[in-house]
Amino acid sequence: MSADFTPEGLHDDLVAAGHIIPVGVQGIFGRGPVFEQVLRQFDDYVSRVAAPDLATRMSFPPCLDRKVLERSEYLDSFPQLAGTIFSFTGNDAQHKELSENVHEGRPWTHLQTMTAVCLTPAACYPVYPSFTGTLPEGGRLVDMQNWVFRHEPSPEPTRMQSFRVREFVRVGTPDVVVAWRDLWLQRGLEILTSLGLPARAEVASDPFFGRGGRMLAANQREQQLKFEIVVPVIWQEKPTAVCSFNYHQDHFGKLFEIQNPNGDTAHTACLGFGLERIVMALFRTHGMQLADWPASVREQLGL
């Protein structure tokens, strides 16, 4: 492992190797061919590890029913990160005004109206409404790969506005859900260390908004509701979270009225592999060129 990068240094190295393609706005960049190949092979590796669990595979678009965002309480905790979608719903005269404003660089915000959809704020959110009602015996397990939006432009390539998460969601009784979370914490560490990444797990908290946020974060840590697996990507001393494990207790079960067969409110947990961050961790650890990677890592990924 080489010395620390700077955010700009890592960004420039990824660009020079053709792994990311700048587009003029921070946190939104194209991914090059080798980046995509590594991402797909890593995702397939996770599939192999997950296979015995027989999870139900689903895929959701990067957009979400706005009612789900409103109901989820996300806007109470992370209003600064959420993205809502607006569109033009005017007539010919307003269209003329819109076009003129755009061409002359004047504001056109007032010609946009909030739609019924927003951006998916976390990979697990789209699935909860489909659990509403009484669960089958043993609960449910869903496996997804979804694009997630976070409004946090940054020069750090690891801090993206739009990225993919391989996400698993478990819903059922508290003991089943927690045991499943613990199993995957172990599996996640094994997957990452098998790829030569110096990964470790730690208790974590979410970036709650505002003055009240600090207390919420402290509470989350105290109850050990969130774990992350971290790997040095930019800084050795300040490693980057590449997997996140969240035990929501009965939060989503209450909000979306999900019951276990015995009538109790269901508990949920989710875990996500931040796919772009893991690919960047691999390039940072093993070098920007696949040819330089250890044979064992390439073999494990089928590269």
Next chain:
Amino acid sequence: MSADFTPEGLHDDLVAAGHIIPVGVQGIFGRGPVFEQVLRQFDDYVSRVAAPDLATRMSFPPCLDRKVLERSEYLDSFPQLAGTIFSFTGNDAQHKELSENVHEGRPWTHLQTMTAVCLTPAACYPVYPSFTGTLPEGGRLVDMQNWVFRHEPSPEPTRMQSFRVREFVRVGTPDVVVAWRDLWLQRGLEILTSLGLPARAEVASDPFFGRGGRMLAANQREQQLKFEIVVPVIWQEKPTAVCSFNYHQDHFGKLFEIQNPNGDTAHTACLGFGLERIVMALFRTHGMQLADWPASVREQLGL
């Protein structure tokens, strides 16, 4: 091929088979495991056909630099379809107001501010800025799979607000670009007919906005700038476009200052396979259960 479906009939059949998962808003639904498997296998089939061309593979997020949308003239033609992204940028007091409004079902539009990003309106848009400057001899060819947003909620499952397109973009001299477009029109027909789909090509036009739009569409047809491959999905008599081939002449070359080595403005063309529509065409033509599909189709797709 059975008789006509209705939009609702096709929707309900896809839901009953577990292929799509309703989420409470039109045009935004989850995709089930078999749907995703067919989509991936079809996408891989396109990769096998495209392999000899050695296109540069890229991937872009579902979000785009808003400046690219503004510069592209998309808002002149299709303002009603574009999606812009807003977020909360206020302080603690405004956050309190936001949370209260959300919980009490009052409007909260005024607490959202336009960001520097918007939704990708067509799968080819993210790539044009990366062509700016003088092209290498022979031009360039890029291969992508991107999520696209269209603000057009509809009960027709084929008319989605968010969907994936396997997109190829060719940039170079007019003769090279048009010959490439023609080659892929043939390849597209061959791919789809090899899967037992009753596909045919036709001249088409885009859904330009407003009173002026009709003339633009007529002009586009007259110059044969847009072709579509259509397949019956809902109605026999009104088949659905599943591939689109667009010759932009020097439109994007001028807007993004792209030159051929001889100094002329570069021409561009793009083609896209509407992946969800093709998967729905396969289910509609061969049946909702993979087990009922012709052996030749399953073999071609490796299913």
